[in-house]
Amino acid sequence: MSKQPTLLVRAYWAAAVLALAAAIAVVLFYTPDEVTMGPVQKIFYLHLPMAINTFFACLLVFVASIGYLWQRSLWWDDLAAAGAKVAVLLSSGVLATGMIWARSAWGQWWTWSPRLTFSLMLWLLYVVYLVVRTSVESGQRRAVVSAVYGITAFLDVPLVWLSARLMEDIHPSSVTLSGQMRVTLTLWFLPVTLMAAGLVLARFNLTRRIRERGLTMERRFHPTGMQVSQGVA
Amino acid sequence: MSSAHYAITAYVIGLGLMICYGLVLWRQSRAMHRRSRGGDRR
Amino acid sequence: MTSVLRQALLIAVKDLRIESRSRQTLGLVVVLGILIVTVLGLGLGSQHMSGSAATAVLWVAYLFSGVLCFEKTMTVERQDGAMAGLLLAPLDRGVIYLGKLLSNLALMLAVAAVITPVGVLFFGFDLSAAPLAFFAILGMSMLGFAAVGTLFAAVVSSSRLQGGLLAMVVFPITLPLVIASTQLTARLSQEGQSWNGSAFAVLLAFDVIFLVASWLAFEWVIEP
Numbered sequence: 001m002s003k004q005p006t007l008l009v010r011a012y013w014a015a016a017v018l019a020l021a022a023a024i025a026v027v028l029f030y031t032p033d034e035v036t037m038g039p040v041q042k043i044f045y046l047h048l049p050m051a052i053n054t055f056f057a058c059l060l061v062f063v064a065s066i067g068y069l070w071q072r073s074l075w076w077d078d079l080a081a082a083g084a085k086v087a088v089l090l091s092s093g094v095l096a097t098g099m100i101w102a103r104s105a106w107g108q109w110w111t112w113s114p115r116l117t118f119s120l121m122l123w124l125l126y127v128v129y130l131v132v133r134t135s136v137e138s139g140q141r142r143a144v145v146s147a148v149y150g151i152t153a154f155l156d157v158p159l160v161w162l163s164a165r166l167m168e169d170i171h172p173s174s175v176t177l178s179g180q181m182r183v184t185l186t187l188w189f190l191p192v193t194l195m196a197a198g199l200v201l202a203r204f205n206l207t208r209r210i211r212e213r214g215l216t217m218e219r220r221f222h223p224t225g226m227q228v229s230q231g232v233a
Numbered sequence: 234m235s236s237a238h239y240a241i242t243a244y245v246i247g248l249g250l251m252i253c254y255g256l257v258l259w260r261q262s263r264a265m266h267r268r269s270r271g272g273d274r275r
Numbered sequence: 276m277t278s279v280l281r282q283a284l285l286i287a288v289k290d291l292r293i294e295s296r297s298r299q300t301l302g303l304v305v306v307l308g309i310l311i312v313t314v315l316g317l318g319l320g321s322q323h324m325s326g327s328a329a330t331a332v333l334w335v336a337y338l339f340s341g342v343l344c345f346e347k348t349m350t351v352e353r354q355d356g357a358m359a360g361l362l363l364a365p366l367d368r369g370v371i372y373l374g375k376l377l378s379n380l381a382l383m384l385a386v387a388a389v390i391t392p393v394g395v396l397f398f399g400f401d402l403s404a405a406p407l408a409f410f411a412i413l414g415m416s417m418l419g420f421a422a423v424g425t426l427f428a429a430v431v432s433s434s435r436l437q438g439g440l441l442a443m444v445v446f447p448i449t450l451p452l453v454i455a456s457t458q459l460t461a462r463l464s465q466e467g468q469s470w471n472g473s474a475f476a477v478l479l480a481f482d483v484i485f486l487v488a489s490w491l492a493f494e495w496v497i498e499p
Contacts, residue, residue, distance in 0.1 A: 020248070024244075037236070038236040038237075039235075039236045039237035039239075039240045040236040040237070040239045040240045040243075041240075042240045043239070043240050043243040043244070046243065046244055046247045046248070047243075047247070050247060086254075089250055089251065089254055090250075090251075092250060093246065093247040093250045093251070096243070096246045096247065096250075097243040097246065097247050100239050100242055100243040100246070101239075101243065103239065104236055104239035104240075192251075195251050195252075195255070196251070198255070199251065199254060199255055199258065202255070202258045202259075202262070203258055205262075206258060206261060206262055206265070209262075209265060210265065213265070
């Protein structure tokens with residue numbers, strides 16, 4: 001097992017940091033303020049990439065859940081768990097930035113508008129996924145429960161979106177993006193996606209190594225049944 | 234709070250979440266490396 | 276096709292017969308439902324409640340009592356290894372799902388039959404405009420809720436059951452049902468409102484998608 005982060009990993013994170021620095025510089029100095037809303041509109045450049053990446057994290061949970069039910073290997077379960085953790089992380093960011101926007105633009109921290117309601121419901125769906133995992137003892141049973149829930153939750157997402165659209169939209173906001181704004185938006189996808197994907201892989205990697213270490217210790221000390229390593233779920 | 238302040242807060246929180254989680258993972262990973270090299274056993 | 280239905284009905288009838296002998300679950304669940312409606316009635320204290328608010332109150336009562344029903348119909352099989360026997364029978368696993376779904380629906384309808392009049396009484400909302408539509412909407416919502424609940428009751432039941440786990444799992448999934456049904460019933464008590472097509476579409480889509488998905492998934496997750 002590799003001990004130090006490989007050159008590839010270091011290069012990856014260096015690229016992510018550079019992309020982030022560039023994106024921050026662009027949004028501070030290059031991007032113009034939006035005419036009607038002012039500087040707060042710039043939240044959008046972070047909010048949307050995080051939202052899109054949340055979706056892909058949820059998709060990963062879906063695919064990995066199917067993978068687990070198909071092959072019954074905990075490898076898939078670990079992948080689904082990593083995806084879900086990042087999904088909740090990103091979703092929290094989407095919810096927070098959305099609420100800050102709402103507060104600044106319309107004076108209220110919360111409204112039951114379609115976008116905020118959808119963000120909340122999506123967040124809840126995957127938070128519950130994580131809580132389910134702590135409520136069931138680890139192993140194959142937990143993986144089965146998580147996998148069924150992971151599949152169901154993702155199938156629910158379009159319905160959640162459609163039903164959120166039924167809610168009253170008190171403040172419909174239609175912002176037309178100028179050329180410079182479009183460039184900024186596209187640019188921001190790079191650091192956010194790099195970070196999101198990197199976090200999923202880092203979390204997955206860590207879980208796998210913990211699991212393998214647990215197995216190695218077991219194999220080494222099995223004859224006496226003595227448990228030397230701290231069991232990590 | 235001015236409009237710009239809201240924007241900055243949003244960026245700090247949004248990016249901060251990701252960065253903090255990354256740091257947490259990094260620290261756990263480092264701790265694992267240390268242990269697997271036969272470091273202090275607690 | 277008819278044999279599938281017949282087998283499913285056999286399972287459902289068996290469950291309901293067990294339930295009718297002990298009557299413990301139904302009693303508990305009905306009383307719980309009445310209590311929930313009472314608490315909300317006291318808390319909200321309004322003389323006249325809108326259609327959507329009344330639907331929401333009823334929904335809360337249905338959800339909590341429904342989850343208890345789902346748990347019961349699954350744990351019934353845990354006793355004396357009944358599930359193993361059921362699985363050994365020459366039945367398509369999907370039939371077991373349908374049977375459980377039918378018994379869950381029957382229980383939920385029985386509970387609703389008591390709680391709904393109580394709710395109508397307490398909140399005084401006027402169903403006379405479109406009573407059939409109201410019950411049709413609630414029926415479709417309960418079908419979707421039971422479809423998901425039956426699956427997860429099976430998934431969750433064989434683990435060391437932590438209280439509230441089934442409720443926690445089912446509630447976020449079924450939020451679209453709550454939104455769609457309250458939106459639909461909101462219009463009912465107001466005269467001259469047009470039919471909310473998109474809300475109905477969400478309700479219908481939910482039922483279809485999760486009936487099929489749960490029926491398919493049940494086979495993969497059920498175990499003795």
